[in-house]
Structure formats: structure tokens, C-alpha cells
Amino acid sequence: MNSQKYDFAVVGAGVSGAWIAYELSKYTAKTCLIEKENDVAMGATKANSAIIHAGYDPVPGTLMAKLNVRGNELVRELHEKMDIPFRQIGSLVIALSEDDEAKIRELYERGLKNGVKGLKILTKEETLALEPNLSDEVRGALLAETAGVCSSFEMSVAPAEVAENNGVDLIRNFKVENVSYEDGYTILVSSDGKTVAARTVINAAGVHADEIAALFGDDSFTMTPRRGEYSILDNSCKDLVRHVIFQPPVKYGKGILVSQTVDGNIIVGPTAENIDDKEDKSTTTEGQKTAFDGARRSVPSVSERDVITSFSGIRPIGGKGDFIIGFSDANKALFNVAGIESPGLTAAPAIGEYVIEKLIESGHKFVKKDDFDNTRIVVRFKDLSDEEKNRKIAENPLYGRVICRCETVTEGEIVDSIRRGAGARDMDGVKRRVRAGMGRCQGGFCGPRVMEILSRELDIPMSEVTKFGGGSRMTEKETL
Amino acid sequence: MIINADVAVIGGGPAGLAAAIECRKNGIENILVIERDRQLGGILNQCIHPGFGLHVFGEELTGPEYAQRYINMLAETDIKTMTDTMVLSLSSDRVIRAVNAQTGVAEIHAGAVILAMGCRERTRGMLRIPGTRPAGIYTAGTAQRLVNIEGLMPGKNTVILGSGDIGLIMARRMTLEGSKVKGVYEIMPKSGGLKRNIVQCLNDFGIPLHLSKTAIEIHGKERVEGVTVASVDENLSPIKGTEEYVECDTLLLSVGLIPENELSRGAGIAIDPKTKGPVCEKGFETSVPGIFACGNVYKVYDLVDNVTKDSVLAGRSAAEYLKSRSF
Ligand SMILES: Cc1cc2nc3c(=O)[nH]c(=O)nc-3n(C[C@H](O)[C@H](O)[C@H](O)COP(=O)(O)OP(=O)(O)OC[C@H]3O[C@@H](n4cnc5c(N)ncnc54)[C@H](O)[C@@H]3O)c2cc1C
Ligand SMILES: Cc1cc2nc3c(=O)[nH]c(=O)nc-3n(C[C@H](O)[C@H](O)[C@H](O)COP(=O)(O)OP(=O)(O)OC[C@H]3O[C@@H](n4cnc5c(N)ncnc54)[C@H](O)[C@@H]3O)c2cc1C
Numbered sequence: 001m002n003s004q005k006y007d008f009a010v011v012g013a014g015v016s017g018a019w020i021a022y023e024l025s026k027y028t029a030k031t032c033l034i035e036k037e038n039d040v041a042m043g044a045t046k047a048n049s050a051i052i053h054a055g056y057d058p059v060p061g062t063l064m065a066k067l068n069v070r071g072n073e074l075v076r077e078l079h080e081k082m083d084i085p086f087r088q089i090g091s092l093v094i095a096l097s098e099d100d101e102a103k104i105r106e107l108y109e110r111g112l113k114n115g116v117k118g119l120k121i122l123t124k125e126e127t128l129a130l131e132p133n134l135s136d137e138v139r140g141a142l143l144a145e146t147a148g149v150c151s152s153f154e155m156s157v158a159p160a161e162v163a164e165n166n167g168v169d170l171i172r173n174f175k176v177e178n179v180s181y182e183d184g185y186t187i188l189v190s191s192d193g194k195t196v197a198a199r200t201v202i203n204a205a206g207v208h209a210d211e212i213a214a215l216f217g218d219d220s221f222t223m224t225p226r227r228g229e230y231s232i233l234d235n236s237c238k239d240l241v242r243h244v245i246f247q248p249p250v251k252y253g254k255g256i257l258v259s260q261t262v263d264g265n266i267i268v269g270p271t272a273e274n275i276d277d278k279e280d281k282s283t284t285t286e287g288q289k290t291a292f293d294g295a296r297r298s299v300p301s302v303s304e305r306d307v308i309t310s311f312s313g314i315r316p317i318g319g320k321g322d323f324i325i326g327f328s329d330a331n332k333a334l335f336n337v338a339g340i341e342s343p344g345l346t347a348a349p350a351i352g353e354y355v356i357e358k359l360i361e362s363g364h365k366f367v368k369k370d371d372f373d374n375t376r377i378v379v380r381f382k383d384l385s386d387e388e389k390n391r392k393i394a395e396n397p398l399y400g401r402v403i404c405r406c407e408t409v410t411e412g413e414i415v416d417s418i419r420r421g422a423g424a425r426d427m428d429g430v431k432r433r434v435r436a437g438m439g440r441c442q443g444g445f446c447g448p449r450v451m452e453i454l455s456r457e458l459d460i461p462m463s464e465v466t467k468f469g470g471g472s473r474m475t476e477k478e479t480l
Numbered sequence: 481m482i483i484n485a486d487v488a489v490i491g492g493g494p495a496g497l498a499a500a501i502e503c504r505k506n507g508i509e510n511i512l513v514i515e516r517d518r519q520l521g522g523i524l525n526q527c528i529h530p531g532f533g534l535h536v537f538g539e540e541l542t543g544p545e546y547a548q549r550y551i552n553m554l555a556e557t558d559i560k561t562m563t564d565t566m567v568l569s570l571s572s573d574r575v576i577r578a579v580n581a582q583t584g585v586a587e588i589h590a591g592a593v594i595l596a597m598g599c600r601e602r603t604r605g606m607l608r609i610p611g612t613r614p615a616g617i618y619t620a621g622t623a624q625r626l627v628n629i630e631g632l633m634p635g636k637n638t639v640i641l642g643s644g645d646i647g648l649i650m651a652r653r654m655t656l657e658g659s660k661v662k663g664v665y666e667i668m669p670k671s672g673g674l675k676r677n678i679v680q681c682l683n684d685f686g687i688p689l690h691l692s693k694t695a696i697e698i699h700g701k702e703r704v705e706g707v708t709v710a711s712v713d714e715n716l717s718p719i720k721g722t723e724e725y726v727e728c729d730t731l732l733l734s735v736g737l738i739p740e741n742e743l744s745r746g747a748g749i750a751i752d753p754k755t756k757g758p759v760c761e762k763g764f765e766t767s768v769p770g771i772f773a774c775g776n777v778y779k780v781y782d783l784v785d786n787v788t789k790d791s792v793l794a795g796r797s798a799a800e801y802l803k804s805r806s807f
Contacts, residue, residue, distance in 0.1 A: 397581035466615065
């Protein structure tokens, strides 16, 4: 078989795979990043709380604790250079009962052990002074200053783009379904018969990581999908809370949170429900009710009336209580990065570093490239001053044409989002990168114009523009 | 760049055009109409069906024909227009910031401002219909634009949720373009659309109208594959046991319009929580002196003829306001 040959094939372009590819792109090793969908960040990474956790939650001594704290540092260090939207708004775990008070003291202690800086226990008065809309039942809170909110899409798109700009091949629409072996290479075979050869396969397939491992004869773990549902509120509610507001963790996760998003909306969720289908991202009436009932315990005035959209995400639960990162015992061609449950988004940049560390430990020789560049500049028209806007429009008149009126997104930004490394290929891809269609009208006005731009830039007929790749065509055909 | 205007009109749909022309008739000289789209006419450009103008012109016109009459009237005056120009902000002292590809960001200082930004449609998110998030869900107005302006068919088998006029008109339009419309589902016990539209758009084509029924779940991974519909009780809650699965690849939502008042809010204009439009005392003047509102930005109208009538009054008030200040 005549397959493209790589030193490393990273399977899964979620936030873990993207940061692993990013780290690998610093070296001369030949790497590809393989994704079954039409875009990066379509799995767990697509739909989560987007919180950059401080690191007081994981049990001290675990990989999760170490990589959470390091990941938090890396996000704060890299976000400006890589233009990843991030706001360090801090988080509060609030106590609503005596039990809760004991729990937040325990979290505080854990945080100290994990090396988290900027932790403080607040009194009721201090808590309410920071967050006047909290329930009057609140008895105090754990403040974590290093916590923040980010765009989970950009947390993956940015490293994937840098990786692609630095020589990694991003291969989309390649669902790994089979493997064979040839001359020291593993041949990955896609569901439609395409092939790629790699010396080492890094399995970062999220909730499907157990299936990838099984192809290599590794059945040491299984992944259980656990669904979490969310709602986003209109940005007229944005002052409801200023920090990430958690309740103390419950058995199935971190409980229902209320937070600002990085864009200044309010997010409410997630629920926690074990499900059978790993791709079942439906939202349900009961789930929405659970989320709001839970949220009202912290912030009594949150209301379903302000919802602009709801979504749900699938947590890849590995059942080991910790991240599973390392060479497979069953097959040395396979390196697993599995069980990446929360705080996986936060930890991802550190997961990338750790994978390289492990590979070096196992004897792999890396040679640094001297031209690696991780600078990334994304024009966000809305945030520019009028002078900067004018300068941009003079450079490229497409920045003067507003396409999405709810979010003030210009044609220039949409074209950029398609042409950049790891660029958009469909409607959701554009929406996730530049927010066109994310606002109040949810794409009612700009949808047809974004379709036009995609069709022109990708050189495909309008009727082949999809919402998110595959069979998700926006329209059926041209009218006669 | 700074531009001065006696009257600046935001929005070049039927409301903005009628108001601007009326200002000119009342002796105002320096008038500027700012429109986001490439052409004037607003939502009428995509309403290619007849039924417009019976009251104003005494004859039946299509949407684009109706709009064209006002575009022509405007062209006979010296009213200035800026198209392909988006208004970004409005302040209470009537300074407008607008952007386009030629001039960049311009500041427009206006003696009076007329708001005529129209409305937007309610979306799936606002209805909070549970289920998956596949392609094939459109608001009726967006589907109308796709079919009538872009020449694209949303799908083969359509379910329409909501029996507002746009939904009814789209039921007929989709049928004429070859899509099977499985039914129109209305949560209320009676349709919100005009009688003539129910007759001409549904009955004439044998499209069933299901009252007191709504969609409770959307199915399908990539494209819509179907919706579950159910009857609702007097509190509009779905009744257990009445669920029914309807196969379709397209779901159109015609579930209401909301005046587009983000700019108004930015200027500190009081908004009526019921109509979602500016509170206007008399002559369509908002709570901020010198700023007027007309058309769908003020309240949602069923008929464009009534938009025109009210917008004429708003234009006249704006002219009177300016005159009272200059003498
Ligand atoms: C509800 C919820 C809330 C969360 N909140 C937070 C939070 O606030 N902060 C935080 O730090 N973390 C949070 N997390 C955790 C975080 O989202 C995950 O840890 C992280 O996104 C996992 O990323 P991943 O790249 O490992 O997996 P994924 O994002 O699932 O990526 C796996 C990728 O592999 C691809 N793939 C799968 N099978 C194949 C195949 N056969 N061939 C090719 N490609 C394949 C998938 O399409 C997917 O893109 C949350 C998770 C959930 C679900
Ligand atoms: C989808 C739809 C279908 C309809 N069908 C019918 C029908 O069949 N028959 C009927 O009688 N009535 C119909 N109507 C009713 C409609 O209310 C009126 O007919 C009329 O079009 C309203 O006029 P308007 O000028 O207020 O708003 P619009 O026609 O919507 O015009 C508003 C204009 O303002 C512009 N604008 C908005 N914001 C900005 C900004 N920030 N900067 C610059 N410009 C801006 C918009 O681009 C638009 O051109 C329909 C309405 C809709 C929404």
C-alpha cells in the first residue's frame, strides 16, 4: 500500500490531540493530526463549561492534579501570543450549608497541596460583596484567583492552526476504523478505505479512545459517555455573576455552575447523566429543568426566559479516576491519551508537554526546529478602536462589510477564518471561529451570506455547503 | 469622517423609505438613509408573492414591486442613501457610528433620527425545543430568502411550526418548489395568520393545519430526520400519550417576530416589555427627544400598508420637531 508516512499520527483533533500536535510541531518529526469530523474540536471539546480550572479539585498526587495546575499556568502564559480568548475572572465555590463549608475547606487544603496559588476562603459578607446576586443562603466561598473562562473552540483551533502552520498535516474526515502493520509502520485505515502510515500512533480519540485502543489489542480501559446539558443566556443578563460560581462537587462532577462566558453571556449547566450512545448530544426537557433548578440554588434570579440556546456535551469517563497517558502495555506502537475528563480542557497544553516528556523518556530522539512560530493574530473587528477599524478597512475593504449584525462580524473575518491554518470548512466552523450566527438571531440573517462566502472560498456549489460536514447539507438543491 | 444630516434614517425598508420621503415633503433638506443591505427595500425584497399595497395603492403588488415604488419616489428627491452600510451604534445625542467598505467608520451627527431597523425572527433556541442539532432547521424568513433570493431549496419534506403569515406563505412556496409540506403545527387553538393566507396557502394546496399541537423533539444527526409532535393542553403543555412522529428533512419555524432594538437600547431609549419596541408617546417619538421609531422596529405589523401609513406620520413628526427647534 502506498500511504503517506509519518513518525507520529495523532488520532483525534480535540483539545488533547491539538496540543499534542502543537508540541510535536516544534520538532522535525513528521506528524499528522487525524480527525473523523470535518473540523477540529467536535467531540467533548466542543461542548463544555470552558472553565480554566485553578486546580484545587483533583486529588493530590494524581496526574490530573499536576497537569491541571501546569495547564492553567500555560494558558495564562500563552493565550496572548496565540490569541486565545481567555479572561481570568476567578472562581468561587460557594457553601450553602454547614456540610458545604467543610467541603470548601477541604478543597482549599487540596489546592495548597496541588500548588495552586491565589486561593482564599471568603466570609458570607465578602462573598456577597463580590457577587450580590448570589442566594442569601450563601455562608462563604472558596475564591480561586487563577481560574478563568476561555473559548474552548479557540483552545483547540489555535494549537491546531499553529501545528498546521509549522508542518503538521491536518487530515479531516478520516475515521480510523482498522489497523494493519507494514515495515515497522502502523497503517491506519479509514472507514472509506483511505490509509496513513505512522511509526507511533497517539490515541487521543476522547470518548472513542477505547475503540481505537481495541484495534491495537488493548482492552485495558473502557469509556463511558456521560452527558451534560447547558443553556446560554442573552448578553443582557451578563452582570448576573462576575466569577465562575460553582457549588461543591457532587458524585458525578462539579455540580451546576453559573458563569460568565468569555464573550460575556451567562452559561448555566451542566447536568450529569450516563447515557448509552456516545454521540447522543440531544438536549432534553428534564435536563434543562435540572440545570435551572440547580442554578437557582446559587443564583435565584436566573431564568429560562433569557435562554438564547441550549446544547449538551459528552464527558469521556475513563473509570480510572485519573488521566491515562502513556505507551500501551499491549502494543508498543500505541500511545494512549485517554480518560481525559474534566479538567481536560485546562490540562491540555500540559498534556502536550507531558506526552513529549514521556516519548523522550522512552528513548525517542527529537530535533528542535529553529523556525517554529506560535504567534497568531486574529482580527476581531468588533473589539478594535475606530482608528484601527479604519486602518483594517483601508488594508482590506472586506473588513468594512458587516455580515453578522448581532455580533458585528465582517466578511474579512469570515474569509480569514476559512483561509487560516486549520480553517473553517462549514457553517458551524465559521460560527465557532468568528461567532457569525451565534447571536440573537442565530444565523437567521447572516446564514445565507455565510453560505455564499463558504461556497466562493472553498469553490463548491452553494448546495454543497454543510452545517458541520458529512451529510449535514444546508440545502437540498438549487431551485429550477 | 463626520457627516452632518438634518434627519438620519436607520434602515431602508418600507418604513425608513416612507418616513424619509415624508420628511422631504415637509421641507427637510439634508436627509440620509442608511441601509445595511446592498439594496433598499428591506424584507420586502424576498416577499415575491402578491398581496401588498391594496390599502395604499388600491392594487395588488408583490413585495419587490411595492418597495420599488418607494425606491423610485426616493430617487426623484435629493435624499442621500448609504447602502451596504451597517450602523454600529447610536447615542442619545443622536450621533450614529456606521461602517462600510468605502468610508470605513463614519460618524453621522443628526438633528433628528428615525429608527426603522425592522425586526428579527424568533429562533429554535428561544423556543427551547429539545433534541439534536442537525442541519435543516430554518426560520421561515431565512428559508424565504434562500428560496426566493438565493435559489436554493431547503429540503424535500417540510414541517412548519407556527402558523404566522410567513409560515403560511412559505408552506405554499415550498410546495410550489416541489417540497412536500407535511403539515403546519400551531400551538395555539387558532392560527395567527390572515384568513386569506390560510385559504390561499394551505387549503388550496391541501396542506393540513394542526391546531393546539407543537413539536416537542427534533431528531436526526446530520440532517433533520423527523420531529415528534404532540397536542397541548390549555396551559400549552404537551399531553402525554398524544406524541406522534413526523418524518421530515426540514423544519421551518414561523413563531413570531421581535423588533430589532439593540441600537435603541444603546441610546437609552425606553423599550415596552410587551411590544419589545420603543415606548412612544405621540407622533412616534421615543423616550429620547429627537429620536423617532416606525415600522417593525416599533411594533410587529401584519401588513406593510399599515407600516407605510404610520411611517408617514413618524416622518412628519420628525420634520415638525426639527422645525420647532430651528425657529
Ligand atoms: C459537560 C462537560 C463539561 C466540562 N467542563 C470542563 C471545564 O469547564 N474545564 C475543563 O478543563 N474541562 C472540562 N471538561 C472536560 C473537557 O471538555 C475534556 O476533558 C476535553 O475536551 C477532552 O478533550 P479530548 O481531546 O481528549 O477529547 P475530544 O474533544 O472528545 O476529542 C476526541 C476527538 O477524536 C475524534 N475521534 C474519535 N474517534 C475517532 C476515530 N475513530 N478516528 C478519527 N478521529 C476520531 C473525535 O471526533 C474528537 O474530535 C468538560 C467536559 C464535559 C463533557
Ligand atoms: C420574513 C418576513 C416576511 C413578511 N412577509 C409579509 C407579507 O407577506 N405581507 C405583508 O404585508 N407583510 C409582511 N411582512 C411584514 C413586514 O412587517 C412589513 O411588511 C415591512 O417589511 C416592515 O418594514 P420595515 O421597514 O419596518 O422593516 P424591514 O423591511 O425589515 O426593513 C428594515 C431595514 O433596516 C435595515 N437595518 C436593520 N438594522 C440596521 C442597521 N444596524 N444598520 C443599517 N440598516 C439596518 C435592514 O437591513 C432592513 O433593510 C413580513 C415580515 C417579515 C420579517
